[in-house]
Amino acid sequence: MYKYDHYDQAMVDARVADFRDQTRRRIAGQMTDDQFKPLRLKNGLYLQLHAYMLRIAIPYGTLDSRQLRKLAHIARTYDRGYGHFTTRQNLQFHWIKLEQAPDILAELAEVEMHCIQTSGESIRNISADHYAGAAADEIMDPRPWAEMLRQMTSFHPEFSYLPRKFKICVIAAEEDRAAMRWHDFGLRIVKNEAGEVGFEVYPGGGMGRTPFIAYKSADFVPQHQIFSYLQAVLRVWNRHARRDNIHKQRMKILVHELGEEEFTRQVEEAFEHILRLGTDFPQAEYDRIAAYFEPPAFETGLRDEIDRSDPDFAVWLDQNVAAHKAPGYAIANISLKPIRGIGGDITAEQMEVVADLAERYSFDELRVAHTQNLVLPHVRKQDLYAVWQALRGAGLADANLDLVTDIIACPGLDYCSLANARSIPVAQKIAERFADPARQHDLGELKIKISGCINACGHHHAGHIGILGVDRKGTENYQLLLGGSGDEHTTQAKITGPGFDEDGIVDAVERAVEHYRTIRESGERFIDTYRRVGMDGFKEAIYG
């Protein structure tokens, strides 16, 4: 994985000093909270219901054991002994004191980590396929490009006060495991007929209160022009977005208002101009970065057979382990969705177990998935049993990847000042309802996503089953949605009808799931059945 050189380190160290100074000025009263807010937000520090929340960037979801151990240390020293992995492959601590935030940044800088641009109206941490470098179906590792873009978009002066946040995602496979088209700027690495590398570009996606799926604005932007293209998109948006209503300032709204054709035309005009300025990086710099992402030294001649004699292990193996591109290796997913837990939460002790496993069994690498689970990307098949045993000892061996209990839920009203309703208890009740492993397994892939307000941090628009918490006359009410997806056939979920109370929504989910079970054809997942039959039958089953 990428290692900082002295330039990268100097920039992160400077940011620590910068933020220390800004915090000092705020505490000394030299800045109003209104003035401090965008500065702390550019550094991932939110004020939530009970305390400050600090969001730490995990670029393209890649971590090593040293970094995860540092996060464990921070959890113990500055928080309450745990952290929370997010849907954008980052980690959040929810119980931070403002005056300690600069010290945390200094600790992070020691292990080449930071919080730069993890919130606020900025170009956010860049996400990528969490199987990058390991997936059998990728045409190349997308992370060198993500790292390139990370550097080029850090402290970009023209785009330091954007209309709203801006999220970038890079993938390099036909299958989309990263919900690419739900980002402001999605990139898929492709090769043209001449074998040259370039990008399909998908601008204008985003969830929130006005969801849009990104459209394709270019079939092939040559690889060394992608930064110019990105700057063109940002410039068109920065100049022409509304500035009078924060809810209408995301780029997706401008794309919608101008129309895809006109937005593309303006981008192409700006692109032609910016290309001539010569701001793109050269091949030599790409090569330097790509060298850090060379595949690890996979052993050859390994056996592919796995001893399945332990039935509990076999269940985990079938559900949580994915195909690797190297013979004898596998991708092991670590579920952070225990039935009675909080999705994405992990204790300091668990972090240390995972760090040890990554170091010992996965070339010192691990990944964070946008589904709020972790990944050991390069495990020898012969080591999987030992890995599973260690995970089981740490309470991390739930065999529910992509199943009905692998739920994405935002922090909701338990933490968040924007929320209208709680998300975590609803996720827990649904998980308990479907806890029986045989039932989960029978239902197969089923992605439930829960948001506690219309800002959609829990991705309800992209859920096979989505749940949206709203405030209805002072009580929490939950709307049910069906048919969303973040995969390569991205779709937006639709509302079924009137909402439910907390227990009612669990029953409604069960009725929808049972309807699927009754009418599914052989091999169909929930989403396949929904796409085949549409909403009506489900509606009848849910509302009777």
Add this chain to the structure above:
Amino acid sequence: MAESGNPLPQAASEAYYLRFRDDVPADEPAVSLDSFFEQPNAVSVRIEAGDDPERLIPHLSRVTLVEVDFPKFRDGRGFSTARILREAGYTGEIKATGDVLVDLVYFMRRCGFDSFAPDVAIDPAVLEDALSRYPYVYQHAADDAVPIWQLRHPELANG
């Protein structure tokens, strides 16, 4: 572009006015973009946040001062305005006015602003720290800072 290394606070009016240029400031008040086109002798022009700076490009040869207004510090349109003017070859003064906070000045300088007349004066000590904080830059902009990727590959400088 006339540049000087150190900020030279100047009393062009009684208001706070921070200037990074050595030439004589324009003594004519800036007019709106529409008025500028109606006044063939005007040399100072004011661009509001919603104005299109590209309209000015054919007329830049007679311009000595462009004021770019920031109605709220969160409104970043002016950053693109300055870039567009510099990319068109404009070397006269670009002045940031309005809600300009000290933490913006570093980014504004990189976008081509070379004078500042904010609503509220900037503390010189805090400004000095803010301008000298970051030792490098990651990307080209309107200043002459060399991006990190170029520093990493000195072999490319001559070829």
